[in-house]
Amino acid sequence: MKPFRLLRLAVAVSLGSAPLGLLVLGGTANAAATTYFVSPSGSDNNAGTSAAQPFKTIQKASDSTNPGDVVQLMNGTYRETGTGRDVLNITRSGTADAPITYQAFPGHKPVLNPVTGWHGIRITGASHIKVSGLEVAGDSTSINLDEARKQAGQKKPVFNTNCIGAYKDEKSGKASHHLEITGNHVHHCPGGGISAIDADHVTIDGNRVHSTSWYTEYATSGISILRALDNGPGDPSQYKIRITGNVVYDNETKVIWTQVGKHSDGNGIIIDTLKDKDNSDPAYKGRVLVANNLSLDNGGSGIHSYKSQHVDIINNTAYLNARSVNMDPYANIFASMSDDVRILNNISVVREGKPTNSTHRNTNVTYDHNIYFGGKKPEATGPNDLVTDPKLTKPGIDPTAADFRPVEGSPAIDSGKAFDLPARDITGKARKAGTAPDRGAFEFSVGGDSAEPVTTPTKDNAVAAPAAAPTSPTTSDSPATETTTEAAAADSGGLASTGASVVAMVIGGVVVLAAGGATVWLARRKRANS
Template structure:
C-alpha cells in the first residue's frame, strides 16, 4: 500500500493478515508512506526477483504519522510472519547495483529530504525469516523500532552482493534487538554497530557466521538446537530439548504469545519465535494478544500486559546466559549493562498497533534503500 496518488494522503489503519504471497516479480507486502499498519500471520516467499526497485518480502518504507505519534506507542506491527526465499536478481535502477531482497526491512523512519521523520514506534516480533537474499530482519536509517523474539536462519544467500547480517540495525537510533535467534551461514555477518546510536543488542542467540560485532551481557554464542534447520518445506525452527533459548529470555510486555499463539512464560520466556514445546511449526494467525483482529488500538509505553539441507557452519564458544532483564518498559538488565551502540533507552513501549498495510505484490513500485 502507498499514499493516494491523486491527493497525496497517506494510507492508514489497514491490516494485512493470513495471506500467502508468492512469485511476485516485485515486493511481497509493502507499506509505503503509511501509518497504523498491522502485517501479521502471512506467508511470503519467492518475491522480489525481477523488479528494478530493490524490493523485499515485507517492507515498511518512510511511514507518515497520521494523527500524531510518539516513540512510546506502537503504531506499526509486523508479527508472526513466515518469510523466505525472497531475493533481488535485477540491479536497482537507482544505483545500478544489487540491493535488498530482505525477509523484513524497516526502512528510513528517520526521514530524508523528501520525507519527515516518523515519530511512532514499530514492533517486529515472532517472525520466521530464512533463506532470503539480503537480511533476515533489519532496521535501516530508522528509529523507534523493537525487533524482539524472532528466528532468522541462513539469510544473506545472494551471491550478487556482500552478505547482509541475519538480524541487525544500521544507521539507526533507539532500536532494541532482544530475545532473537540468528543462525547464520558460514562467513555471514552476525550483527552491526555501523552508524548506530542508542541501539541495544541483548538476550539474543548467535550461531554460525562471523563473531558478533557487539554482544550484550546476556547474548549467547551457541547452537540454539532447533528441531530441523534447513531451507526446504520440512524445516522446523522450534526449540529442541536442551536448547539454550529455552527459559533464558527477558520478559517483554508487548509480546505475550509466540509464533503459534501459545502463551509465553511470564518470568523467563524462551528466546526466538517459538516457545519451547510449541505443538505446531505452522503459520499462526497472530503473534500476540495485542495484534489480534478486532482487539487493536494504540497503547502507550508502560501499559504492560500479563501474562532440507543445512548450509551453515557450527562455531564454538558460549557467552553468559542471564535470565533477568528488561521486563517490558525497563531499559536495562539486572544482570549487567546491555550492549549498546549508543546511549540509554527510553521506556519501552507496549502498546498495540493499529492497522495498515501493505500488500505490495508483483510490480508494486517500492523504492528500496541500499544497505552500504
C-alpha cells in the same frame, strides 16, 4: 508432535485472531453494510449482492463499497483487465468502526494472479482497510532471468509486479492508514511481496511471503515498511506499525537496482528510512514492533532497520539469510544508521562467513538476550547475548520440512528478557507470563500444547510501548558503547501494558498457515553504507 501440526492450529484460531483492534465484523458496526460477491464467471452488470449474481471483477466490487462493506471472492483466478493495470486498486475508505474487508468466500480459495499489471492488490490513499486470507500469486515462474536483466531500466510492469502494496494518493496527497493485511499467502511476484510506503497504522500479520523480488529493477523485499508518515500524533511509546507472526523466505533481488547501478535488498523484512528521508517529510515518531517472525533463506537480511527509529525487533528467528552472491552480504538481524532500536530475544543462525549484526552509524541501539550461531563474530553483544548453537528441532531452508522449535536442553529456553510481549509465540502458544520467555519465535513445547482461546482485540490501534532506557550516542568507531549493560537491559522495561489488542496481534501469526491452503507450516532496502 509433528511439525505440520502448526497448520491445524492455525485453522483452529484464525477466525479469532484479528490483530489490530481495527476489525469490526462485517455488518456489526454498520447496519446498512453490504456484502459483495465476485466470481470470474460473474458479470459486472449483475447486482453483485448475492452469490448467485456476483460481479466478475474485484475492481467493480471495490468501486461499489462503502464503510462496513465486505467483498468476498469466490473460487477462480483473477487477473488484471489490461496491461499495466492492477488486479485490484482500493481507493475507497472505511471508518474506524466500519472498515472495508476483502476476503475469500467461506470455503473458497480464490487466487489473484497479476501477470502484466503493477500489483495484485494496491491500496491508494485509502484507510481502514482489511485484506485477509487471500492468495496473491505472481508470474515469476514464467519469466526468464536473462530477459529480465536485459529489460532493466525500461519500467515494464511484467518484470516489476508487486503482490500487495499500499501508497499515498499522489493526486490528492492522502496517505493510506489503518490497514490490516493478515493471513495471506503472497508469492512469486517479480517485484515486492507486501509493502507499505508513506503509510501509518499498519499491521502485517500472519502472512506467508515467499519467492518475490527476483526480477524487478527496483530494490524490493518480502515485507517492507518505507518512509512511514504519522497519521495523527506520533509517539515513540505507542506501537502504530506491527510486523508479526509472518513466515518469510526465498525473497531475493537478482536484477540490478537501476537507480544505483547495483544489486540491493531482497530482504525478508525491512523497516526502511523512517528518518533522514530524502524529501521534506518529517521523521516518523510512532513505534514499530517486529515480533514472532520466521525469516529464512532470503537474499538480503532476515530482518533489519535501516535509517529508522523507534523500532523493537523482538523474539524472531532468522535462519541462513544473506544468500545472494550478487551483492555485499547483509547481516542476519541488525540495525544500520538507526536510533532507538531494541533487538532482543532473537535467534540468529548465520550463513558461514556472513555478518551477524552491525554497529554502523547507530545510536541508542540495544542488542541483548539474542542467540547467535555461525557466521562472523557479532559486532555488538549485550551482557545476555549468547554465541552458541540454539539447538532447534530440525532447522533447514526447506520450508516443507524444517522445524524451528527449541529442543529440550536448548539455551533458548527460559532465558529471554521477561516481557509481557510477545504474549504468545508464532504458533499461538502462550509465553510464560512474568518470567523469562524462550528466545526466538517459537516457545519450547512439551506434549504439543495447543493454543489458548484468542482474546478479543481492543479498538485502540495505538498500544502502549515502554520508554527505552537512555543510552549514550554511539558511532561505529566505538562498538563497545553499542552494547547494553545489565542495568540498562533491566531499565528498558520490556513490552508491557499493551492490552488485549497486542495479545491478539501476536496470535494472529498462526493464520500464516491457513492462508495458503497448503500442508506446510513454513510455508528495502539496506543501501550501501555511507
